Amino acid sequence: MLDLVLVLAFVAYSVSAGLRARRLASRDLGEFFLAGRTLRGWQAGASMAATQFAADTPLLVTGLVAAGGLSRLWLLWIYGLSFLLLAYVFAGPWRRAQVLTDAELVELRYGGRGALALRACKALYYGGVLNGAALAMVVVGAVRFTEVFLPWHAWLPEAWFSPVLALVRAFGGQFVAIGGVAPDVAGADALLSLVALLGFTAMYSLTGGLRAVVATDVVQLAIMLVGTALYAGAVLAAVGGPADITAALVARHGEAQASQWLSLWPGDQAGPALLVVLVLPWLFQASADGTGYLAQRCMACSDEVEARRAGRVFAWLQIVIRSVPWVITALGLLVLLPPGPGPVDVAAREQTFVQGIDLLLSPGARGLMLVAMLAALASTIDTHLNWGASYWSHDVYGRLWCEALRKRKPSGRELVWVARLANVALLLVALILAARIGSIQAAWHVSLLFGAGIGAVLILRWLWERINLWCEFAAIAVSLVLAPALLAGSDDAHWRLAVMAAASTAVTTIVALCTSPGDPAARLAFYRRARPLGFWGRTAAAAGDDPATPRQALVRALGHVVRDGLALYLALYGAIRLLFPLPGAGRAGAIAALAASAALVLWSRERPVE
Numbered sequence: 001m002l003d004l005v006l007v008l009a010f011v012a013y014s015v016s017a018g019l020r021a022r023r024l025a026s027r028d029l030g031e032f033f034l035a036g037r038t039l040r041g042w043q044a045g046a047s048m049a050a051t052q053f054a055a056d057t058p059l060l061v062t063g064l065v066a067a068g069g070l071s072r073l074w075l076l077w078i079y080g081l082s083f084l085l086l087a088y089v090f091a092g093p094w095r096r097a098q099v100l101t102d103a104e105l106v107e108l109r110y111g112g113r114g115a116l117a118l119r120a121c122k123a124l125y126y127g128g129v130l131n132g133a134a135l136a137m138v139v140v141g142a143v144r145f146t147e148v149f150l151p152w153h154a155w156l157p158e159a160w161f162s163p164v165l166a167l168v169r170a171f172g173g174q175f176v177a178i179g180g181v182a183p184d185v186a187g188a189d190a191l192l193s194l195v196a197l198l199g200f201t202a203m204y205s206l207t208g209g210l211r212a213v214v215a216t217d218v219v220q221l222a223i224m225l226v227g228t229a230l231y232a233g234a235v236l237a238a239v240g241g242p243a244d245i246t247a248a249l250v251a252r253h254g255e256a257q258a259s260q261w262l263s264l265w266p267g268d269q270a271g272p273a274l275l276v277v278l279v280l281p282w283l284f285q286a287s288a289d290g291t292g293y294l295a296q297r298c299m300a301c302s303d304e305v306e307a308r309r310a311g312r313v314f315a316w317l318q319i320v321i322r323s324v325p326w327v328i329t330a331l332g333l334l335v336l337l338p339p340g341p342g343p344v345d346v347a348a349r350e351q352t353f354v355q356g357i358d359l360l361l362s363p364g365a366r367g368l369m370l371v372a373m374l375a376a377l378a379s380t381i382d383t384h385l386n387w388g389a390s391y392w393s394h395d396v397y398g399r400l401w402c403e404a405l406r407k408r409k410p411s412g413r414e415l416v417w418v419a420r421l422a423n424v425a426l427l428l429v430a431l432i433l434a435a436r437i438g439s440i441q442a443a444w445h446v447s448l449l450f451g452a453g454i455g456a457v458l459i460l461r462w463l464w465e466r467i468n469l470w471c472e473f474a475a476i477a478v479s480l481v482l483a484p485a486l487l488a489g490s491d492d493a494h495w496r497l498a499v500m501a502a503a504s505t506a507v508t509t510i511v512a513l514c515t516s517p518g519d520p521a522a523r524l525a526f527y528r529r530a531r532p533l534g535f536w537g538r539t540a541a542a543a544g545d546d547p548a549t550p551r552q553a554l555v556r557a558l559g560h561v562v563r564d565g566l567a568l569y570l571a572l573y574g575a576i577r578l579l580f581p582l583p584g585a586g587r588a589g590a591i592a593a594l595a596a597s598a599a600l601v602l603w604s605r606e607r608p609v610e
Helices: 002-023 030-039 043-050 059-067 070-077 080-099 104-110 114-151 158-171 183-239 240-252 255-262 272-283 293-299 306-322 323-336 346-360 362-406 412-434 436-464 467-490 493-514 519-531 538-543 549-579 588-605
Strands: none
Touching: 002 183, 002 346, 030 183, 030 362, 043 158, 043 183, 043 293, 043 306, 043 362, 059 070, 059 080, 059 104, 059 114, 059 323, 059 346, 059 412, 070 080, 070 272, 070 549, 080 436, 080 519, 080 549, 104 293, 104 362, 104 467, 104 519, 114 183, 114 467, 158 255, 183 240, 183 323, 183 346, 183 412, 240 255, 240 323, 255 436, 255 549, 272 436, 272 467, 272 493, 293 306, 293 362, 306 323, 306 346, 306 549, 323 346, 323 362, 323 493, 346 362, 346 467, 362 519, 362 549, 436 467, 436 493, 467 493, 467 538, 493 519, 519 538, 538 549, 549 588
């Protein structure tokens, strides 16, 4: 009963947040998608972190640690550099650009008829293909959690459950059953869970827009952090403490295996492959410059200072604050639910995160953890709905259909209703795609590789004045041609990523050097409004500025990235090593790392960015 009360309280708060924000959100798209540009930095940063705190991420962490140790988590931790680049290099220009979507930036940056075509293509890709696939993957991740805690077939009368079961059988959609029930029954349970979750999320996302999304995200993040901290505490209590976890791993699996699990450095994997893992994924991606919901949160901040603060808050929440409880839980579950002999079954290890909740937590704590996981799902889904709908209403319907083709200016309320309808359409698309996840996973891998191909041009368009419309078209063309070929020709993900990044960067650079920089009037207007950092000497001179100013600003910004990056990773290293030193090692290095991190943070407060 306590579990149910906690869930209902969470639902009531979220729905009320949407109702409170509905009047302001109904005015125009700026209110609906950017909350009237009134967000504080900590709110935007917390919302970013809540969105990426998906329910399946702690399962992923648990599986990665079991398969290769803590060093595998660099696949996630390395993105902290991308978040700091967003904070210091891109957040300010995004906010100053005064655009509503990242697709709209294309017209501001390049101008001309070709820019409208590129804007429409990007809106369709990000709002349709990428967002639909991401939502489908989130939905499927939700099933792995709801299957354990929401067994509708055991709760509902047969007369209510049978029609849903018949619908699943007729439609042919099935999800992987891991709870010992038949696949069609698991599919019916999943359908009911997803309809309830998506319907609940839509209630506040459709009515209140980004204001409601952020208001719920902040509370959802707090619930998620408290829930995971309680879970980590329960794991420690069951084992005896961090030292007992280390001792148990050594006693059961030997010092060599325990050291591999506890190591933060992939010694046997060092080399070119490690360089690819540590450099390319965070730099060459479809959101390399924040494109997507990260840029949306920056654009929704009250000013550029708050936008920069959002990126910094996001980095610390994402890399340090949420990671430590997950590390405790993942290592503790290796002791409480030890893997069997032979190769690690990653899927089975991932599921131990959910099994541990049922095994270790009391009813009240289990209810809070259930709310935390539901909050993680809702915060990811609501962002993708709101962000995805912005492309369809603002770029596709408003700019392309109404202004370019129909030659009329749509009203603000009209566009808001289109946005709400787009939310509903995205919900239906996510459900349909989730039931066909096999083909979607293949499309998702293509999409990730495609993102690696366009990452370079997304960054360079802000930093180099010579980047023009044809550079973006060239990067897209190279990605479309190479992505399927690389996937068909090699199973080595590192090699594929390296080839795609090198090819797209080379083509983009060649096109930039062999073509004109584009419309000088559009470039000058973009510079005056967004004030980008980097190599803008000629444009800066045309605007009456010192040609060296943007380049010097970039150097200062990168210095801040390095300083904050050191503080971030020293804090992460110190916290983990303080809890889990390597067998036979002390904690002096951990204490020194934490002290150095604190000193860097204090130093950063004394040195303003600009």
